[in-house]
Amino acid sequence: MLQKILIANRGEIALRIIRACHELNIAAVAVYSDADRAGLHVLEADEAYRLGPAPAVDSYLRGRLILDIARRCGADAIHPGYGFLSENADFAQACEESGIKFIGPRSSAMRALGTKTNARQVADEAGMPRTPGCVHGLASPEEAADVAQAVGYPVMLKAAAGGGGKGMRAVNRPEDLASAFVAAQSEAERAFGSGEVYLEKLIERPRHIEIQVLADEHGHCVYLGERECSVQRRHQKVIEEAPSPVVSPDLRRRMGEAAVRLALSAGYTNAGTVEFLVDADQNFYFLEMNTRLQVEHPVTELVTGYDLVHLQIRVAQGEPLPFAQDDIHLRGHAIECRIYAEDPENNFMPSPGRIARLLQPGGPGIREDCGIYEGWVVPMDYDPMLSKLIAFAPTRDLAMRRMLRALDEYVVGGIRTNLSLFRRILRDEDFRAARIDTGYLDRLLVEPAAPPSTAHGATTVIAAALFEASRPAVNPANGNGTTAGNGRWKSSTASGWKSAARTEALRGRP
């Protein structure tokens, strides 16, 4: 049995895993960068150790240091969360060699599925459908042209080591292929350190639907239904839901069985996700496998009733899966919104900084996985995700209403967030009718947003005056009007004296 787990991550996912550890009476060890000393994961952990300065390369990506800390504090396992070291096969292998359990697949399985070209070969061996195209990197524009001719235009060029939309190029006509090939290759080289590019047939207006799989170390593997992740902006998921409104029980079974075949043929263990594109005729094509816990795992937890992090830990302890495929039933509908520190009214500009005010929703059917609190300074060094807000209800319609209600309760002050974007999507007719594909959100955002209502004129004016009247007094000695700190709102009960003193102290510095 595992006694102590080190969580090699930060933010909401670190806290999510710490909570699971505590529920299973396992000690949780946090690691943190200088930017995260005041992070919730440090506050809630049983032990916490510093990694280094804020940039990820100096902190959360320092595999050797993290492994050293695990050894020194006596941790018997490392949970990598998502991002950072979670899909780094070298790190997984280093854990294996030092006798510390990596909570995830073995490094060999991670390598077999690690690049998109390798994964396509494994998919072929497992006899699962994939997009037509090649399974090896392309050597030249000429070879690319031959493959494109064979599968037919339009085609998609993709980086084998890719992710996040980098190194991808859609090509509609043969005459554009050579230049797109060179561009994709150099972008892939810059982003991933590998210029390997392959080509596949472009699926028009696809949905992105993924299957959650879970495999133990005794050769059992199950699928836990699908997640619909078609609402994306620049290839980044924005809203996820389970189940998909378009997946029938028969399609779910066929996609699930294909995903399980792929996992078993690669010797996969622990939780993983097989991503598919689904076309308008409900044909599905293998896209890639994510060899880790996904950001959007809560929607699957809500509709299956299983705690995926608990199960990951139990599988890592060598336990057999506690259920068979026939025991898994889906119930209700779950929707997740990824709340980001970015400004949808200003081209999604990042908005790190201090959360001066925070009102969070609650009530029936609402789950929030987050690592933020009032007073927390959102660092500029990492992903801008603040929180995952998840609504669960018996039907999709009720889940949407519940989410809108929760969004109404939610207020973040001090930094900008994309909360307004979710209201817009959840009221959009196409989303409500589930007419979505991976291009849906980009098309919606081209349309101008509805102008803000001015119905609350008097209320707003009176409220503004009341806030002005309660504004903390400003020391007139500071009143030169140019200092940023002068007369600014303080979020807490900190006195005007204190802030005036701080302003003075700052001014005294050379």
Next chain:
Amino acid sequence: MKLDIEIDGKSHRVDLTQDRETGLWKVQLDGQPVEADAHFIRPGVLSLLLEGRAHRIVLDADLAEPALHLDEHRIAWQADDPRSFQRRRRHAAAHGPVALKASMPGRVVRVLVERGAHVAAHQGVVVIEAMKMQNELKSPKEGRVTDLRVIPGDTVTAGEVLAVIE
């Protein structure tokens, strides 16, 4: 206390008096008394009952301009106490030197002009990066760069003065 509140270019006069014993506010909006019951449930979170309607209003903060959240709207305002110095200060700032301030916290990745250079209105001055996104800050007006306070690699906070254009 009298305040001029400007929202969306429209200005209103609000007259507030707080009863010292009960803490209740008497409100007049543009000379008309309004039946209002205001209660701060904690700093920055206001419960406002206006003629029977209940509103939750939350102060946004730590931004260059004050703003509030009402229902799903975020509304910015400008306030002048008719008797204060602030009024003169704000109006004076439209002339003379104008500070270019950081719109978001981040790291300076590029400085596009030199001290003393002439810049056009909306010409890029400094590029800031945060959360892997870059933001080019442009000159608010035509003029000369009389002060340049950052170099590449500097960390800046939101609202920090990066340069002064005169």
